[in-house]
Amino acid sequence: MNSYTATPRTRVRRLPKRAVYDKAQVHAILDEGVVCHMGFSHQNLPYVIPTLYGRVGDTLYMHGSGASRTLKTMAEGIDVCVTVTLLDAYVLARSAFHHSMNYRSVVVLGRARPVREEGPKLAALQAITDHIVPGRWDEVRGPNALEMKQTLVLELPLTEVSAKVRTGPPVDDEEDYALPVWAGIVPVHSTVTQSIPDERLLAGAPQFDVRRLARRARATP
């Protein structure tokens, strides 16, 4: 299966031409993002928290340390909506109405469950750490028993998934093309330019090459 199957909940109704269900595209968006926004309901009220995440195949892992008490106390899992949004450009049209953004976003629906077994939990933490910087897990001290206990990891199968993608120039009403207004797009990039070593860095420690973050950020070292 190279595509996710649209469900009543993930079928994109608004501007369906922007809908993407292709797995490779969905995975690429998830892998390029840094932070997801995870929504859940508690006592029938919505909450949205930003958190780090990682992906292994068709499973998303969310780091729960920044999550609420609600998440920590659940045993059977919790229904979530995890959204990852990448901004690509400001879209400036000739009319206010047609202003927009070029973006790529993924919405994942489903039940997130805590990962409790040590092996899978370590693998999930590796995915989350390596999602920040590829290969980082092998360079740093791994979690000890206390840290493992203090860390909440949620797993969410990539089953009910949809993406929306907008690209290209503004689309104006035909008569508005005669207006002497600047219109076009302004690309926006997530850029890393330098690394700032910790003050207590050992003299013999290796350098850090910011191009390792280039997967998601256009590094200009």
Place this chain on the structure above:
Amino acid sequence: MNSYTATPRTRVRRLPKRAVYDKAQVHAILDEGVVCHMGFSHQNLPYVIPTLYGRVGDTLYMHGSGASRTLKTMAEGIDVCVTVTLLDAYVLARSAFHHSMNYRSVVVLGRARPVREEGPKLAALQAITDHIVPGRWDEVRGPNALEMKQTLVLELPLTEVSAKVRTGPPVDDEEDYALPVWAGIVPVHSTVTQSIPDERLLAGAPQFDVRRLARRARATP
């Protein structure tokens, strides 16, 4: 009142030293962001959608055109959680556990209501448009009657509000400072470098100065 009052729902329990309730700081984060993530519950399940927004004083306005049918059909408003997150740096520690991000995020809780009256709705749309590019509203064709009808605007009072801010270097366990691992932070910037004029731009149309986006993106024209 220069600060928001913490409520049981907005009191930051996890890492409370990162909590910020100061209005000026909250407003600055909201004004620097481009897209918010709005969460709501529908049939007891959570949804999180990215959308454009704008702020006027202590009211947030969300653009609802990308929103679901759920939002469009509500009359009495809907409980939402609107979260805006700005990433400032990757925080690379000597241990996997202490990896983090420097970030500034705002969470707004409350009941969002559709803005129906023409005057307030126009003012809200101006706020949303000018949030994309300051001053843009006065340069472009304003919405006509049909566009006004097609556009959903939600208003959310900034009442239950909290922010979280992490800054500074990684904080490692004391014994880990002896490890020969690179540690430090890698700042990430949202950068605009060029504008791409629409193919049908009139020859006499004014230029666009990308520094107008500098409020939120470090413009390097």
